[in-house]
Amino acid sequence: MAVRIGFAGTGGIAGAHLINLVRIPEAEVVALYDVDRVRCALATRRINGQQDQAARPGGQEPRKLQAKIYTDYHAMLDEAGLHALYICVPPFAHGELERAAIDAGVALFVEKPVALTMDLARQVAEAIQRKGLVSASGYQTRYSEAADKARELLANRTIGMALGFYLGGMPGTPWWRVQAQSGGQLVEQATHTVDLMRWLLGDVARVYGVGALRVSKEVPNYDIFDVATTILHFTSGAIGNIANTSILGSGTATGAPSGVHVMAQDFRLEVWGTTLKVVTAGRTVEQRWNTNTMLAEDQAFVEAVARRDPGRVRSSYPDAARTLAVTLAAEESARTGQPVDVPKV
Numbered sequence: 001m002a003v004r005i006g007f008a009g010t011g012g013i014a015g016a017h018l019i020n021l022v023r024i025p026e027a028e029v030v031a032l033y034d035v036d037r038v039r040c041a042l043a044t045r046r047i048n049g050q051q052d053q054a055a056r057p058g059g060q061e062p063r064k065l066q067a068k069i070y071t072d073y074h075a076m077l078d079e080a081g082l083h084a085l086y087i088c089v090p091p092f093a094h095g096e097l098e099r100a101a102i103d104a105g106v107a108l109f110v111e112k113p114v115a116l117t118m119d120l121a122r123q124v125a126e127a128i129q130r131k132g133l134v135s136a137s138g139y140q141t142r143y144s145e146a147a148d149k150a151r152e153l154l155a156n157r158t159i160g161m162a163l164g165f166y167l168g169g170m171p172g173t174p175w176w177r178v179q180a181q182s183g184g185q186l187v188e189q190a191t192h193t194v195d196l197m198r199w200l201l202g203d204v205a206r207v208y209g210v211g212a213l214r215v216s217k218e219v220p221n222y223d224i225f226d227v228a229t230t231i232l233h234f235t236s237g238a239i240g241n242i243a244n245t246s247i248l249g250s251g252t253a254t255g256a257p258s259g260v261h262v263m264a265q266d267f268r269l270e271v272w273g274t275t276l277k278v279v280t281a282g283r284t285v286e287q288r289w290n291t292n293t294m295l296a297e298d299q300a301f302v303e304a305v306a307r308r309d310p311g312r313v314r315s316s317y318p319d320a321a322r323t324l325a326v327t328l329a330a331e332e333s334a335r336t337g338q339p340v341d342v343p344k345v
Protein backbone atom coordinates (compact mmCIF):
# COMPACT_ATOMS: atom_id res chain seq x y z
CA MET A 1 0.00 0.00 0.00
CA ALA A 2 1.24 3.50 -0.83
CA VAL A 3 1.27 5.58 2.36
CA ARG A 4 -0.14 9.05 1.53
CA ILE A 5 1.74 11.63 3.58
CA GLY A 6 1.23 15.33 4.27
CA PHE A 7 3.53 17.86 5.94
CA ALA A 8 2.71 20.75 8.27
CA GLY A 9 5.82 22.94 8.44
CA THR A 10 8.30 22.68 5.56
CA GLY A 11 11.46 24.30 7.01
CA GLY A 12 14.81 22.77 7.91
CA ILE A 13 13.91 19.42 9.45
CA ALA A 14 11.03 18.83 7.04
CA GLY A 15 13.62 18.87 4.24
CA ALA A 16 15.57 16.06 5.94
CA HIS A 17 12.43 13.89 6.13
CA LEU A 18 11.21 14.80 2.63
CA ILE A 19 14.42 13.68 0.90
CA ASN A 20 14.16 10.34 2.73
CA LEU A 21 10.49 9.90 1.90
CA VAL A 22 10.89 10.52 -1.86
CA ARG A 23 13.44 7.68 -1.76
CA ILE A 24 11.17 5.25 0.13
CA PRO A 25 9.05 3.55 -2.55
CA GLU A 26 6.13 2.85 -0.20
CA ALA A 27 5.84 6.54 0.78
CA GLU A 28 4.01 9.11 -1.30
CA VAL A 29 4.21 12.72 -0.12
CA VAL A 30 1.05 14.27 -1.56
CA ALA A 31 0.48 17.48 0.42
CA LEU A 32 2.53 20.31 1.94
CA TYR A 33 1.25 23.04 4.28
CA ASP A 34 3.15 25.88 5.95
CA VAL A 35 1.98 29.20 7.42
CA ASP A 36 4.50 30.68 5.02
CA ARG A 37 3.39 29.24 1.67
CA VAL A 38 6.70 30.15 0.02
CA ARG A 39 8.47 27.61 2.26
CA CYS A 40 6.49 24.79 0.57
CA ALA A 41 7.62 25.83 -2.91
CA LEU A 42 11.22 26.27 -1.69
CA ALA A 43 11.22 22.83 -0.08
CA THR A 44 9.89 21.25 -3.29
CA ARG A 45 12.57 22.95 -5.38
CA ARG A 46 15.32 21.94 -2.94
CA ILE A 47 14.25 18.29 -2.80
CA ASN A 48 13.91 18.00 -6.58
CA GLY A 49 17.32 19.64 -7.01
CA GLN A 50 18.83 17.08 -4.62
CA GLN A 51 17.12 14.27 -6.54
CA ASP A 52 18.52 15.59 -9.84
CA GLN A 53 22.03 15.48 -8.38
CA ALA A 54 21.66 12.02 -6.84
CA ALA A 55 23.23 8.96 -8.44
CA ARG A 56 20.67 7.11 -10.61
CA PRO A 57 20.83 3.36 -10.10
CA GLY A 58 20.55 1.74 -13.54
CA GLY A 59 20.07 5.15 -15.16
CA GLN A 60 16.55 5.42 -13.67
CA GLU A 61 14.86 8.83 -13.56
CA PRO A 62 14.89 9.98 -9.92
CA ARG A 63 11.55 10.24 -8.20
CA LYS A 64 10.35 13.84 -7.79
CA LEU A 65 8.33 15.54 -5.07
CA GLN A 66 5.03 16.56 -6.64
CA ALA A 67 2.92 17.41 -3.61
CA LYS A 68 -0.02 19.81 -3.69
CA ILE A 69 0.61 22.98 -1.68
CA TYR A 70 -2.10 24.00 0.78
CA THR A 71 -2.60 27.30 2.61
CA ASP A 72 -5.18 25.80 4.97
CA TYR A 73 -4.45 22.61 6.95
CA HIS A 74 -8.16 21.81 7.38
CA ALA A 75 -8.49 21.75 3.57
CA MET A 76 -5.40 19.50 3.38
CA LEU A 77 -6.87 17.06 5.91
CA ASP A 78 -10.29 17.13 4.18
CA GLU A 79 -9.08 16.70 0.61
CA ALA A 80 -5.69 14.99 0.43
CA GLY A 81 -6.73 11.50 1.63
CA LEU A 82 -3.77 11.35 4.02
CA HIS A 83 -2.72 8.27 5.96
CA ALA A 84 -0.06 10.21 7.89
CA LEU A 85 0.97 13.76 8.74
CA TYR A 86 4.50 14.95 9.61
CA ILE A 87 4.29 17.94 11.98
CA CYS A 88 7.59 19.82 11.62
CA VAL A 89 6.71 23.19 13.15
CA PRO A 90 8.63 25.08 15.85
CA PRO A 91 7.85 24.00 19.43
CA PHE A 92 5.41 26.87 20.14
CA ALA A 93 3.17 25.97 17.16
CA HIS A 94 1.93 22.57 18.39
CA GLY A 95 -1.66 21.86 19.38
CA GLU A 96 -4.25 22.68 16.73
CA LEU A 97 -2.46 20.71 14.01
CA GLU A 98 -2.31 17.58 16.18
CA ARG A 99 -5.97 17.88 17.24
CA ALA A 100 -7.16 18.31 13.64
CA ALA A 101 -5.06 15.36 12.42
CA ILE A 102 -6.29 13.10 15.24
CA ASP A 103 -9.91 14.05 14.45
CA ALA A 104 -9.19 13.08 10.85
CA GLY A 105 -7.83 9.69 12.01
CA VAL A 106 -4.38 10.33 10.52
CA ALA A 107 -1.14 8.79 11.88
CA LEU A 108 1.23 11.38 13.33
CA PHE A 109 4.97 11.98 13.15
CA VAL A 110 5.59 14.93 15.47
CA GLU A 111 9.09 16.38 15.62
CA LYS A 112 10.63 16.81 19.06
CA PRO A 113 9.96 18.52 21.39
CA VAL A 114 6.33 17.47 20.95
CA ALA A 115 4.95 20.39 22.99
CA LEU A 116 5.94 23.06 25.49
CA THR A 117 3.48 22.06 28.22
CA MET A 118 2.63 18.69 29.74
CA ASP A 119 -1.09 19.55 29.53
CA LEU A 120 -0.91 19.62 25.74
CA ALA A 121 1.42 16.60 25.47
CA ARG A 122 -0.90 14.57 27.73
CA GLN A 123 -4.03 15.57 25.81
CA VAL A 124 -2.45 14.59 22.48
CA ALA A 125 -0.95 11.35 23.86
CA GLU A 126 -4.32 10.31 25.29
CA ALA A 127 -6.19 11.16 22.08
CA ILE A 128 -3.66 9.17 20.00
CA GLN A 129 -4.07 6.17 22.31
CA ARG A 130 -7.88 6.48 22.39
CA LYS A 131 -8.02 6.45 18.59
CA GLY A 132 -5.37 3.72 18.27
CA LEU A 133 -3.29 5.82 15.85
CA VAL A 134 0.30 5.08 14.91
CA SER A 135 2.56 7.87 16.18
CA ALA A 136 6.25 8.72 16.13
CA SER A 137 8.64 11.45 17.15
CA GLY A 138 12.07 12.54 15.88
CA TYR A 139 14.49 10.83 18.29
CA GLN A 140 16.54 9.24 15.53
CA THR A 141 19.45 8.08 17.73
CA ARG A 142 17.19 5.23 18.89
CA TYR A 143 17.58 3.79 15.37
CA SER A 144 21.39 3.53 15.50
CA GLU A 145 23.29 0.27 15.89
CA ALA A 146 25.46 2.11 18.44
CA ALA A 147 22.42 2.51 20.70
CA ASP A 148 21.31 -1.10 20.01
CA LYS A 149 24.71 -2.44 20.99
CA ALA A 150 24.88 -0.17 24.06
CA ARG A 151 21.49 -1.43 25.26
CA GLU A 152 22.65 -5.01 24.76
CA LEU A 153 25.86 -4.41 26.74
CA LEU A 154 24.01 -2.67 29.58
CA ALA A 155 21.15 -5.18 29.86
CA ASN A 156 22.85 -7.42 32.43
CA ARG A 157 24.88 -4.81 34.28
CA THR A 158 24.06 -2.66 37.28
CA ILE A 159 24.43 0.85 35.97
CA GLY A 160 26.03 3.22 38.46
CA MET A 161 25.77 6.53 36.72
CA ALA A 162 25.47 8.26 33.38
CA LEU A 163 26.72 11.59 32.11
CA GLY A 164 25.09 13.32 29.14
CA PHE A 165 26.42 16.20 27.06
CA TYR A 166 25.04 18.61 24.48
CA LEU A 167 27.78 21.18 24.03
CA GLY A 168 27.53 23.31 20.90
CA GLY A 169 26.61 26.59 19.27
CA MET A 170 23.37 28.47 18.69
CA PRO A 171 21.15 27.37 15.77
CA GLY A 172 20.17 30.14 13.34
CA THR A 173 16.37 29.78 13.53
CA PRO A 174 15.11 33.00 15.23
CA TRP A 175 12.58 31.26 17.50
CA TRP A 176 15.26 29.00 19.05
CA ARG A 177 16.69 31.63 21.45
CA VAL A 178 13.27 32.73 22.78
CA GLN A 179 12.14 30.84 25.89
CA ALA A 180 8.42 31.16 25.11
CA GLN A 181 8.94 29.81 21.59
CA SER A 182 11.46 26.97 22.01
CA GLY A 183 11.36 26.13 25.72
CA GLY A 184 15.15 26.59 25.96
CA GLN A 185 18.09 24.43 24.86
CA LEU A 186 17.43 21.47 27.15
CA VAL A 187 13.77 21.18 26.07
CA GLU A 188 14.47 21.87 22.39
CA GLN A 189 17.85 20.37 21.60
CA ALA A 190 19.55 18.55 24.48
CA THR A 191 16.26 16.60 24.62
CA HIS A 192 18.06 14.20 22.22
CA THR A 193 20.58 13.43 24.98
CA VAL A 194 17.86 13.06 27.62
CA ASP A 195 15.94 10.73 25.32
CA LEU A 196 19.02 8.60 24.70
CA MET A 197 19.60 8.42 28.46
CA ARG A 198 15.99 7.20 28.89
CA TRP A 199 16.48 4.68 26.06
CA LEU A 200 19.62 3.29 27.76
CA LEU A 201 18.80 3.66 31.48
CA GLY A 202 14.99 3.82 31.70
CA ASP A 203 12.78 6.47 33.21
CA VAL A 204 13.83 9.44 35.31
CA ALA A 205 12.05 9.95 38.63
CA ARG A 206 13.46 13.25 39.89
CA VAL A 207 15.61 16.12 38.61
CA TYR A 208 17.54 19.02 40.05
CA GLY A 209 18.56 21.67 37.51
CA VAL A 210 20.56 24.85 37.46
CA GLY A 211 20.93 27.22 34.53
CA ALA A 212 22.25 30.67 33.73
CA LEU A 213 22.43 33.18 30.92
CA ARG A 214 26.12 34.05 31.02
CA VAL A 215 27.57 35.15 27.69
CA SER A 216 24.78 35.48 25.08
CA LYS A 217 23.05 38.52 26.63
CA GLU A 218 23.90 40.73 23.64
CA VAL A 219 22.28 38.36 21.12
CA PRO A 220 18.95 39.99 20.13
CA ASN A 221 15.92 38.32 21.78
CA TYR A 222 18.10 35.74 23.58
CA ASP A 223 16.38 34.92 26.88
CA ILE A 224 17.10 31.17 27.39
CA PHE A 225 19.84 29.68 29.58
CA ASP A 226 23.08 29.48 27.60
CA VAL A 227 24.62 27.11 30.18
CA ALA A 228 22.76 24.51 32.24
CA THR A 229 23.30 21.31 34.14
CA THR A 230 20.80 18.87 35.60
CA ILE A 231 21.12 16.05 38.12
CA LEU A 232 18.96 13.04 37.26
CA HIS A 233 17.67 10.32 39.61
CA PHE A 234 16.61 7.33 37.52
CA THR A 235 13.75 5.08 38.66
CA SER A 236 16.25 2.19 38.70
CA GLY A 237 18.32 3.92 41.38
CA ALA A 238 21.08 4.97 38.98
CA ILE A 239 22.07 8.63 39.02
CA GLY A 240 23.17 10.96 36.25
CA ASN A 241 23.94 14.43 35.09
CA ILE A 242 23.47 16.29 31.84
CA ALA A 243 25.35 19.43 30.80
CA ASN A 244 24.27 21.62 27.90
CA THR A 245 25.45 24.88 26.40
CA SER A 246 25.03 26.88 23.21
CA ILE A 247 28.08 29.12 23.65
CA LEU A 248 30.55 26.94 21.71
CA GLY A 249 30.16 28.26 18.15
CA SER A 250 32.98 28.61 15.58
CA GLY A 251 34.13 25.03 15.92
CA THR A 252 35.03 25.29 19.60
CA ALA A 253 32.83 22.31 20.48
CA THR A 254 35.22 20.11 18.49
CA GLY A 255 36.64 17.45 20.79
CA ALA A 256 34.25 18.30 23.64
CA PRO A 257 32.49 15.32 25.24
CA SER A 258 29.21 14.43 23.54
CA GLY A 259 26.33 12.00 23.83
CA VAL A 260 25.84 9.69 26.80
CA HIS A 261 28.59 8.10 28.91
CA VAL A 262 27.52 5.20 31.12
CA MET A 263 29.48 3.70 34.03
CA ALA A 264 29.06 0.21 35.52
CA GLN A 265 31.44 -2.08 37.46
CA ASP A 266 34.82 -1.98 35.61
CA PHE A 267 32.94 -0.91 32.50
CA ARG A 268 32.33 2.33 30.67
CA LEU A 269 30.67 3.16 27.36
CA GLU A 270 30.08 6.29 25.34
CA VAL A 271 27.40 6.47 22.68
CA TRP A 272 26.40 9.27 20.36
CA GLY A 273 24.83 9.11 16.93
CA THR A 274 26.32 6.12 15.16
CA THR A 275 29.46 5.81 17.30
CA LEU A 276 30.05 3.58 20.32
CA LYS A 277 33.13 3.45 22.52
CA VAL A 278 33.44 0.66 25.08
CA VAL A 279 36.16 0.63 27.75
CA THR A 280 36.79 -2.53 29.78
CA ALA A 281 39.85 -3.33 31.92
CA GLY A 282 42.37 -1.32 29.94
CA ARG A 283 40.86 -2.17 26.55
CA THR A 284 39.08 0.44 24.42
CA VAL A 285 37.03 -0.56 21.38
CA GLU A 286 35.44 2.09 19.18
CA GLN A 287 32.85 1.16 16.55
CA ARG A 288 31.24 3.42 13.97
CA TRP A 289 28.33 2.56 11.69
CA ASN A 290 27.26 4.40 8.52
CA THR A 291 23.52 4.10 9.09
CA ASN A 292 21.38 7.08 8.14
CA THR A 293 19.36 6.99 11.36
CA MET A 294 16.79 9.50 10.17
CA LEU A 295 16.14 7.38 7.07
CA ALA A 296 15.73 4.31 9.31
CA GLU A 297 13.30 6.30 11.49
CA ASP A 298 11.23 7.42 8.47
CA GLN A 299 11.25 3.89 7.02
CA ALA A 300 10.04 2.45 10.34
CA PHE A 301 7.21 4.99 10.55
CA VAL A 302 6.06 4.37 6.96
CA GLU A 303 6.09 0.60 7.56
CA ALA A 304 4.24 1.00 10.85
CA VAL A 305 1.49 2.98 9.09
CA ALA A 306 1.34 0.67 6.05
CA ARG A 307 1.13 -2.50 8.19
CA ARG A 308 -0.78 -0.92 11.10
CA ASP A 309 2.06 -2.11 13.32
CA PRO A 310 3.03 0.60 15.85
CA GLY A 311 5.69 -1.74 17.31
CA ARG A 312 8.05 -0.83 14.45
CA VAL A 313 8.38 2.71 15.84
CA ARG A 314 11.00 3.15 18.58
CA SER A 315 9.84 6.58 19.76
CA SER A 316 6.06 6.96 19.88
CA TYR A 317 4.37 10.26 20.75
CA PRO A 318 3.47 9.09 24.30
CA ASP A 319 7.08 8.05 24.87
CA ALA A 320 8.37 11.37 23.50
CA ALA A 321 6.01 13.07 25.95
CA ARG A 322 7.85 11.25 28.78
CA THR A 323 11.15 12.71 27.55
CA LEU A 324 9.50 16.14 27.44
CA ALA A 325 8.37 15.65 31.04
CA VAL A 326 12.01 15.24 32.15
CA THR A 327 13.20 18.37 30.35
CA LEU A 328 10.29 20.56 31.51
CA ALA A 329 10.82 19.36 35.09
CA ALA A 330 14.54 20.29 34.80
CA GLU A 331 13.61 23.77 33.51
CA GLU A 332 11.17 24.19 36.40
CA SER A 333 13.81 23.06 38.87
CA ALA A 334 16.39 25.50 37.45
CA ARG A 335 13.87 28.37 37.72
CA THR A 336 12.66 27.53 41.26
CA GLY A 337 15.88 26.17 42.77
CA GLN A 338 13.97 23.11 44.02
CA PRO A 339 14.24 19.44 43.03
CA VAL A 340 11.22 18.41 40.92
CA ASP A 341 9.56 14.98 40.65
CA VAL A 342 9.08 14.11 36.97
CA PRO A 343 5.33 13.86 36.38
CA LYS A 344 3.82 10.68 34.95
CA VAL A 345 2.39 10.73 31.42
Ligand SMILES: NC(=O)c1ccc[n+]([C@@H]2O[C@H](COP(=O)([O-])OP(=O)(O)OC[C@H]3O[C@@H](n4cnc5c(N)ncnc54)[C@H](O)[C@@H]3O)[C@@H](O)[C@H]2O)c1
Pocket: 008, 009, 010, 011, 012, 013, 014, 033, 034, 035, 036, 039, 088, 089, 090, 091, 093, 111, 112, 113, 138, 139, 140, 173, 188
Ligand atom coordinates in the same frame (compact mmCIF):
# COMPACT_ATOMS: atom_id res chain seq x y z
N1 LIG B 1 15.16 15.42 14.96
C1 LIG B 1 16.10 16.32 14.79
O1 LIG B 1 17.29 16.05 14.82
C2 LIG B 1 15.71 17.74 14.54
C3 LIG B 1 16.62 18.61 13.90
C4 LIG B 1 16.21 19.92 13.65
C5 LIG B 1 14.96 20.36 14.07
N2 LIG B 1 14.11 19.49 14.71
C6 LIG B 1 12.82 19.97 15.23
O2 LIG B 1 11.93 20.26 14.17
C7 LIG B 1 11.11 21.36 14.54
C8 LIG B 1 11.21 22.43 13.45
O3 LIG B 1 12.55 22.87 13.36
P1 LIG B 1 13.14 23.47 11.98
O4 LIG B 1 14.60 23.55 12.20
O5 LIG B 1 12.60 22.73 10.82
O6 LIG B 1 12.50 24.94 12.03
P2 LIG B 1 12.33 25.94 10.82
O7 LIG B 1 12.10 27.28 11.43
O8 LIG B 1 13.41 25.75 9.82
O9 LIG B 1 10.98 25.42 10.12
C9 LIG B 1 9.73 25.50 10.73
C10 LIG B 1 8.66 25.72 9.65
O10 LIG B 1 7.39 25.70 10.29
C11 LIG B 1 6.59 26.75 9.76
N3 LIG B 1 5.54 27.07 10.73
C12 LIG B 1 5.60 27.83 11.85
N4 LIG B 1 4.43 27.83 12.49
C13 LIG B 1 3.60 27.03 11.79
C14 LIG B 1 2.25 26.64 11.94
N5 LIG B 1 1.50 27.03 12.97
N6 LIG B 1 1.71 25.83 10.99
C15 LIG B 1 2.45 25.43 9.93
N7 LIG B 1 3.73 25.78 9.72
C16 LIG B 1 4.30 26.57 10.65
C17 LIG B 1 7.58 27.87 9.48
O11 LIG B 1 7.06 28.79 8.51
C18 LIG B 1 8.78 27.09 8.96
O12 LIG B 1 8.73 26.89 7.56
C19 LIG B 1 11.61 21.84 15.91
O13 LIG B 1 10.78 21.35 16.91
C20 LIG B 1 12.99 21.24 16.03
O14 LIG B 1 13.38 20.91 17.34
C21 LIG B 1 14.46 18.20 14.92
